[in-house]
Amino acid sequence: MKSLASREETLLSAGIDIGTSTTKLVISRFSLMNMAGGSHVPRIEIIDKEILYRSPIFRTPLLSATVIDMEAVDRLVKQEYEKAGVKPEQIQTGAVIITGETATKQNAEEMVHHLSAVAGEFLVATAGPDLEGMIAAKGSGAYDYSKKTGKAVANIDIGGGTANAAVYENGKLSGTCTLHIGGRLIEFKEGKVSRLSVPVERLVQQKGWTLAKGAAKDHPDIEKVARYMAAVIGRMLDKSLTAEDEVLLLGHPPQWSGAVDAIVFSGGVSECIYQAEDRQAAAEGYNDIGTAIARAIQEEHSLQRYEWREPDETVRATVLGAGTQTTNISGATIQVESSQLPQKNLPVFEVSFEYEASAGLEKLRSSMEEAIAVYDPGREGQNFVLYFTHLPHLSFRDIQSVAKELIQCRQLKPKPSQPLVIALQSDHAKVLGQTFQALKPEESVLCIDQIEVEQGDYMDIGQVLDSGVVPVVIKTLTFHS
Amino acid sequence: MKEELVASITKLVVEKLSQEQQPQEPEVNLWSKGPKDLPPVELKEQSAGQIEWKPLQPKQHRQAAPLSSASKQKSADTAEAEKKEKQLEELRKKTPSRIAVGRAGNRPKTNTWLQFRFDHAAAVDAVYGEVAPEVLKNLGVFTVQTRVKDKEEYIRRPDYGRQLSDEARKMIKERCQSSPTVQIVISNGLSAKAVETNIEDVYLSLQQSLNNLNISMGTTFYVDKGRVALMDEIGEILTPDVVVMLIGERPGLVSAESLSAYMCYKPRKGVIEADRMVVSNIHKGGIPPVEAGAYLGTVVQKILKHQASGVSLVKKES
Known part of the structure; x- marks a missing residue:
């Protein structure tokens, strides 16, 4: 539709890098636009990334050799946001990354989660040398x-x-x-x-x-x-x-x-x-x-x-990468409920359909059991994403069977009322989401597509944008032990 | 007698070939601008403007190189060729166009050529074929005709394809719900194959989508040999709020089974083309039919909300 093509939407992103010796921050603005032709289904892409503010390079504040000074980092971030003229609630995406030896500090994990909470509603925490x-x-x-x-x-x-x-x-x-x-x-x-x-x-x-x-x-x-x-x-x-x-x-x-x-x-x-x-x-x-x-x-x-x-x-390569390169955009035809967003830190469990609808269907139940065993062994209600890959050409009847089976499988979860989060590699999220709606309108299901992730990655799904897409950040959350 | 002749010619040729010193096989070069698989030649101009092509002798230093380094060179070459092949594969994945398919001399390779012929034949079949009656029966739709008598006339007279036959007009009035919110019309258009392959998934998915959104549908029917603007006449007869016409697209060499969904808010005679809108490229290599149906439901919702379609909708939205 031309309506989307003519409109440009912007998204504010923050990148914060807390390194071994230095800490820095960037604020950037992404422009999103529909890149599909007027007669095609919209395809929203990030077409431009403009860096609005680069902070100076600061020494990473430490309380001792093994403890980061969290308050000082907090103050620093607040002060830099002010200088950049942005408020934490305006930040729609981005990443806090804790790098190098800082990730081995006692309170590294606490720090990064704390920052990702105060520095913007949808700012994700990442770490890990790879x-x-x-x-x-x-x-x-x-x-x-x-x-x-x-x-x-x-x-x-x-x-x-x-x-x-x-x-x-x-x-x-x-x-x-x-x-x-x-x-x-x-x-x-x-x-x-x-x-x-x-x-x-x-x-x-x-x-x-x-x-x-x-x-x-x-x-x-x-x-x-x-x-x-x-x-x-x-x-x-x-x-x-x-x-x-x-x-x-x-x-x-x-x-x-x-x-x-x-x-x-x-x-x-x-x-x-x-x-x-x-x-x-x-x-x-x-x-x-x-x-x-x-x-x-x-x-x-x-x-x-x-x-x-x-x-x-x-010296700013990592912070720029964190601020401008970690955000993906989902497919434009998806089915989500904005009341259930954002979703943070969902581990990904891959279910390969092996290009055969029946093969995928058979696997659903065992995959759900396995995913619960891996990510929620204590049955405490840790939610996860089921990621469907290698989908064949699916007919409407295939979609119906998959949706019905998933509704059955959902009962296996310790908390069946939790939103069921499905990510698909290929463009099928809207029809699958609508099929759920038709079957069981009272329980929420989030279906997004055209996302590339891997088993064991963590996924954050941001709030729906005007163009109907959601920002998605894929990350690996591993701290050095 | 004939066999003897063949034998003697063969013998002559074999003799001639064995006398000539065989030039070494030329190196495979993926990017070479010149014709591939031919020994390089050197131009030798002779008197009276006569031109003679003579195979080039392979370069001396190559022959003189010791065996071990030659094989090393060869493995490096294959590695290089493999890398290039990988890069070309990446490029091929980005487009359905027939790029980097190679060639034999200055002609396409047999496989490429056969594929081309096959795709062309499929396109022709799509235009001249018919939708299998079971497909329409499964959907529970009845069939009407336009003023077109046969395929030839359909192609020559687009205007006839935009008008219903008298019988069709009568049948529609009798059997269809009047003034529905959404009227869906299916037509083979220029590709019967598109309808046959995709209609069930698109239709069922669209139906579900509209149900979820509490938008009611009228009585769906099938028009044989219809054109897009036929929706104007249907709009006059049934006065729906929105017409969704699912019609086979003119086939191309990438796909012969691509379906389009044309939509218009309150179509009537004299509607301008800018008020129509389309979602095209619905097939398994484009937007998956099931997903297209789900998306169409939300487009219809938007048209109803703004009471406009096409360019007017864009204006109202912004």
């Missing part, structure tokens, strides 16, 4: 570059505590890897080493070096540590990490297939390479090993064979 890498790759432009050229592009986001690598080939994620490499792993104070992080201590011990707390700032081992880290990045890229390197590995080894063509460095350490933000700050130094790592990377021989691409953003 996700960080992916978000940074989207913020730095590495993802776009790979999509545009078809190349395998590795984005390596090196912050204060960790280096998060994500490899995209032709716009598709082919793998991630996280290393204990970051600027704050060795800190200096008054010309002396004031702090050595655990992974660096282990590395020094393993190598038989002599670097220790209190050593001079120009101790020769510091250069060696930086060079070793740069070499490990090189070995990670061609997947030749040695047993010795594992001391710097956080989580799984690199799992991408194929070779990397181009590399992009983002994050605070890349700022030391490119000085895109503030030459002054870079010249003054950060009193940590960041500049040494940046220099070692630039000189590292094994990195020279890749194409180097300058990032669109250095």
